[in-house]
Amino acid sequence: MATRAAHKRLTREYAALSRSPPEYITAHPSESNILEWHYILTGPPGTPYENGQYWGTLVFPPDYPFAPPAIRMHTPSGRFRCSERLCLSISDFHPKSFNPAWEVSTILLxxxxxxxxxxxxTGSVSASEAERKLFASRTRWWNSTGGGSTKRTLSGQPAETQAQQGGNKTGFGAIKAGDGGQRFKEQWPEVDEENWKWMESERINPQTGKSLGLHQQTTNQSGAAAANKSNTAVAGGGRETVNAVEQSWISKNKWYIVAAALFAYVLAARALGDQK
Incomplete structure (x- = not known):
């Protein structure tokens, strides 16, 4: 339980954050526990995290601000291990280096x-820029579906149709326990609603994070390729059939052809003899 000083300090800081939030940062305390804060970092432009939606928590000690919070990020980013405490000079790994004048906004910056x-x-990972961009593109899906562990489907998209898309049902980088995105929805209901609208508009499969339209396009392309191959085979078969008929006629009438040739030769020889 928070001390009176910690409660007063965190209440004041939340009011300040609400009035003037830092760029790319949103945060609020849990309704049930003022020591547990939830934040979203939006990936800044010009970085591999651009437009990514990174959800994490700050868990403050009861005697804050005289001790730092535990810092975690839950959304896969290619930069931090999911839900593991981060070893930073502003985190509980280094309580002696923490300055009580630092506020929540300072910590999140x-x-x-x-x-x-x-x-x-400790808690960080290395990844390529391409991998981090891929993580960024899937953050909204991951947050609102619990990494694909949700049972919710898109409107107008039957569950059995989605099941045909294949893939890992626990989704890309899913939390092992998988809460279907319920915890995120509890803390960020408006953001969660926006995420689902985005998935609807982009036709993102909630269970796999893959585009349903891409699957349909691939299927159509495969069908077109098969049809072209079939048409080519038919055309080729037609030419082969004509050749086979011609060869069969010659084979059956070869002696008539030889006799006709000899007869024509004899007539030509007689005509030449008469001229002489």
């Missing part, structure tokens, strides 16, 4: 700054 750097520490 530090997390964002560290995220966009390449410095390694």
């Amino acid at each position: 530090g997390v964002l700054s560290f995220m966009t750097s390449e410095e390694m520490t």
Whole structure:
């Protein structure tokens, strides 16, 4: 339970954040526990995380601000291990280096700054720029579906049709326990609703994170390729049939052809003899 000083400090900081949130940062305390904060970092432009939606938590000690919070990021990013405590100078790994004057906004700006750097520490991972961009493109899907563990489907898209898309039913980078996105929805209901609207408009399969339209396009292309191959085979078969008929007629009438040739030769020889 938070001390009176911690409760007062965090209440004041939440009011300040609500009035003037830092760029790319949104945060609020849990309704049931003011020591548990949830944040979303939006990937800044010009970085591999651009437009990514990175959800995490800050868990403050009861005697905050005289001790730092535990910092975690739950959304796969290619930069941090999911839901593991991060070893930063502003986290509970280094309580002696924490400055009580630092506020929640200062802490989250530090997390964002560290995220966009390449410095390694406990809880961080290395990945290529392409991998991080892929993670960024799937963050909204991941947050609102629990990494594909949701049972919810898109409107107008029957579950049995979606099942035909194949793929891992637990989704890309899913939490092993898989809550179907319920925890995210509880903390960010409006953001969750926007995420589902985005999945609807982009036709993203909630169970796999893959585009349903891409699957249909691939199927159509495969069908077209098969039809072209079939047409080519038919055309080729037609030519082969004509050749076979011609060869069969010659084979059956070869002696008539030889006799006709000899007869024509004799007539030509007689005509030449008469002229002489």
